[in-house]
Amino acid sequence: MNIIDIKEKLKKALTEKRYNHSISVADEAVRLAELYGYDKNKAYLAGLVHDCAKCIPYSEAVNMGCELDRETLACPGVVHAPVGAYVAEYEYGITDTEILDAIRYHTVARENMTLLDKIIYLADITEPYRDFDGVDKLRKLCNENIDLAFCEALRRSVVFNIEKGNIIHPNTLYAWNEMCIKNKQPREENK
Ligand SMILES: [Fe+2]
Ligand SMILES: [Fe+2]
Numbered sequence: 001m002n003i004i005d006i007k008e009k010l011k012k013a014l015t016e017k018r019y020n021h022s023i024s025v026a027d028e029a030v031r032l033a034e035l036y037g038y039d040k041n042k043a044y045l046a047g048l049v050h051d052c053a054k055c056i057p058y059s060e061a062v063n064m065g066c067e068l069d070r071e072t073l074a075c076p077g078v079v080h081a082p083v084g085a086y087v088a089e090y091e092y093g094i095t096d097t098e099i100l101d102a103i104r105y106h107t108v109a110r111e112n113m114t115l116l117d118k119i120i121y122l123a124d125i126t127e128p129y130r131d132f133d134g135v136d137k138l139r140k141l142c143n144e145n146i147d148l149a150f151c152e153a154l155r156r157s158v159v160f161n162i163e164k165g166n167i168i169h170p171n172t173l174y175a176w177n178e179m180c181i182k183n184k185q186p187r188e189e190n191k
Pocket of ligand 1: 050051054080081106107
């Protein structure tokens, strides 16, 4: 399927607001790809399609044949990511596993995030339509250091969900712990 056909299909599958967000994420993903040396076409396609399953009702999404773990099933807001990877493959004809993984992990993240995973995770949160306290700090970090930006985005997500009493998906914790281990020396008393 070419980009024009994908856009036509997305327009039918998404609300206008969600479609505009998708275009915006795709553009921001290209900008980050240029900045950090990743394939711009792949970044654009992943950004464009990342929310392709966002408007599928939960009851339908969980019965499409896509394997979903307990924590994902318990978080309706997260289901569209793994289901999106499934829809992108079987309905949009995308076979590139890097793109499918970036779609699959764009909400909860995972350990060993690839550059494309980080680009889509961050483009989703910082694209120009996004407006929340701290978004400008995140945008600045995105331009300076993608790993620090990812750490900060992940930290915000963990804190937000804990404060709300929400489930933290194990992949989010694996990602967070990995970043902590990479970025911090063990404290003397913990050695
Ligand atoms: Fe999403
Ligand atoms: Fe999104």
